[in-house]
Amino acid sequence: MAENTDQGTATTGPAMPQQPTTTRLVAFLGSPAVKFVLIGLLSFLLLVPSIFVWVLVEERAHRAKDVAREIARSWGGTQEINGPYLVIPFTETYTTGSGEDFETKTVRRTAVLFPERLTVGGDIAVEERKKSIYKLPVYSARLDLGGAFAAPPEDMFEPKHGGTINVAADKAVVVVGIRDVRALKSEVTLALAGTGAVPFEPGLGLLATPKDRDPRHASGSSGINAAVSPQAWRNGFSFDVKLQLNGSTAIYVAPAGQTTRVSVQSDWPHPGFTGAFLPETRTITGSGFDAAWTIPYLARGIPKVMETSHLPLQNRLMGVKFVEPVNFYQTISRSLKYAIGFISLTFLAVFVLELRSGWRFHWIQYALVGLALIIFYVMLLAFAEHVGYALAYLIAAGAATLLNALYIGTSLKSRAAGLVMLAVLGSIFGVLYALMQEQDYALLIGSVIAFVALAITMFVTQRIDWSGQSRPDPKPAGAAV
Template sequence: MVLLVPSVFVWVLVEERADRAQEVARDIAKSWGGTQEVNGPYLVVPYTETYQQEIDDKSVTKVVQRAAVLFPEVLEIGGDIGVEDRKKSIYSLPVYHGSLQLRGRFAARPTNMFRAMHGGTINVAYNQAVLTIGIGDVRALKSEVSLKLNGVQSLPFEPGLGSLAMNPQYRAGRAQNPSGINVAIPHATWRDGFTFDIPLQLNGSRAIYVAPAGQTTKVALKSDWPHPGFTGAFLPETREISENGFDANWTIPYLARGIPKVLTTNSVPLQDKMLGVKFVEPVDFYQTISRSLKYAIGFISLTFLAVFVLEMRSGWHFHWIQYGLVGLALIIFYVMLLAFAEHVGYALAYLIAALAATFLNAAYVGTSLRSKVAGMVMFLVLASIFAVLYALMREQDYALLIGSVIAFVALAVTMFVTQRIDWSGQQT
């Protein structure tokens, strides 16, 4: 129980280093590009509704600004994402360069596209229609963006979302500099429908999200990162993951999206219905070490049980201070694991720290009890304990089950090994 005090200090140290790593990761993302959210394209047409309202027995004329948002009839998003580890000091962050292609078509203007919410008169700004795309970190665009209209005309995008705005409720904790781009579409073009082709070159980090903006949306993303974490409102229909990367495909039909073909809104739609992929690091060793510290009391107890049994069998007395020194060696194991993991990776760091603690304690117990056999037994016990702890950290879903079984078996072995000991001091 006393050794739990330094265990807590080690846990605080792990959390402090983890916070430092997150701070450096945010600095890298700020310079390279944050989590990207590609939301669109949408055809946005502003209009006003003029109506009469009775206020204090007087008729007052009200004019309300609205925006009709038309979704693409078909949207196909293809993406090739190259990921690399960007380092700063001893820390690193997976960053990527994404090449996206947005293709599809808008249908002809629906008859019910503009709605009078208060039964007033509608005045549509037909020549102010824009095609809008929301982007999570607009600073990370790496080239000019142009719209290929009907396979022929090329129109450059301008910064901004037009009459729409991002909703901070949905972008919190994800996008860093959410904004967007827009391009004006002539009335004669969007009235009868049109096809579009939009290439995007953008940097980002941690994850990329896209919105199922089409009435029917197909998404195909591939990357050279072998540790994807698929997330969001929709999971891929098909996916192939190998050591060379992944290839994933989504198909989202109109009914699954749950939104009508035309929407009257002042904010970018579908911010809460995005799909995407996180570029997961294979081992988050800060989290792993923090979890392993939760097993410290069991880890130390198993070691003390082994020392106690060896003490009873050898006939030599092992002082409580010596127990404390053995326990402190186990606490220092966690510090060594943290320190080495930041430089050589978790697996090799675990091997180095575990071997150091095993050899030290085995040699100390063997010489203290004047028994080479005790030292060898202690070495085998500690090697087994470290191997089990490593397995527990790898099998997070079954850690509690495995740990409880091991604790029961260890107690049972101790009970039967010490069964013939006369606790009054005489061994029979």
């Protein structure tokens, strides 16, 4: 009996309790810390489809620009009214050398005289022309250019080489630069005080547009000219030019007078004033706008007379753009820059809800939620082209919010979680819309939101066991990570 007892004692001693290594590894891989890292990696992976969406937005924007150019070619492009200027050609004949090297040379020169005063009045009727699903603001403008040229100064035709000056008095013309003369809708005449009206001819005569102009704007010499008698220009004269022309997108005027006054009124309620000078006064209402400029001689910064073969003041134009209320292509493209933060905030909210509820949310489910947010941008682009940006945003954001809130609530088996996500996504979409409307404050608002989100996450997850060593077994509703 004792022997059996001793043998039993020798063979059945107590076993030491040990935790297998594989169990620790599984616990670590299922820990909140690993899940948090995987969610972060997934957020960055979702940047790939967001880039494809950005490419799609840019492609649709280029298509819209191409259609806008087609409309502009048929109706009229951006108009630039530059002038009028009095252009007088003359020659200087001089001799050089002596003996066998004696030579007589003749140089052709062009004097340009600016008006002593210039008044430009404009009435611009704007409408939107559509082609397919795209549209472009186009206008019909009635402009009245009035003023006076003073008698040329005595030193206007000074010799440069000590030669003899010969003024081609009968070749003097008044020139008005018009960027797209094809869009003129009526004949144009130069009304001279006391001498009747002189019809304009096509072309800039002795002048040309500068060769270094923006190639997008350059279309060769574009404008009109009218002959002026020697008696008229030598003594000075008053003038009046009425223009009726079509255009699109914008209209610009040059401060051609020694003193220039411009007044423009239009029925377009979304003007964008631009150029070398901004209006002194402007009134913008829901039914249109009025604007007025006054440019004195000293502010213009060039002399009263100059010698040139090119149209002056091409880099000192001022005017107004007929801006669309929302350029949604640019807005959507800009909002895609916030996609990573947008997705991360959503994932962060789901992650916190998952930890608080005890139900597991698989990383594939996170990916599906993220893809729903990417599809939001595609829906926004598609609907905006048909119903406008504001309504399209409401439709796309509402669909994405309801879908994700319902999916998260049912996956976590919690109506409260669904309602929380409904509030969170509604807030995120609301903030994103505000960011797009207030782009000057976008960085400030975005940084505050990121700080607040991080602070909330820090305190909500303060008691979370990130290692997962003491975490109870999860409820079996969702798939395990």
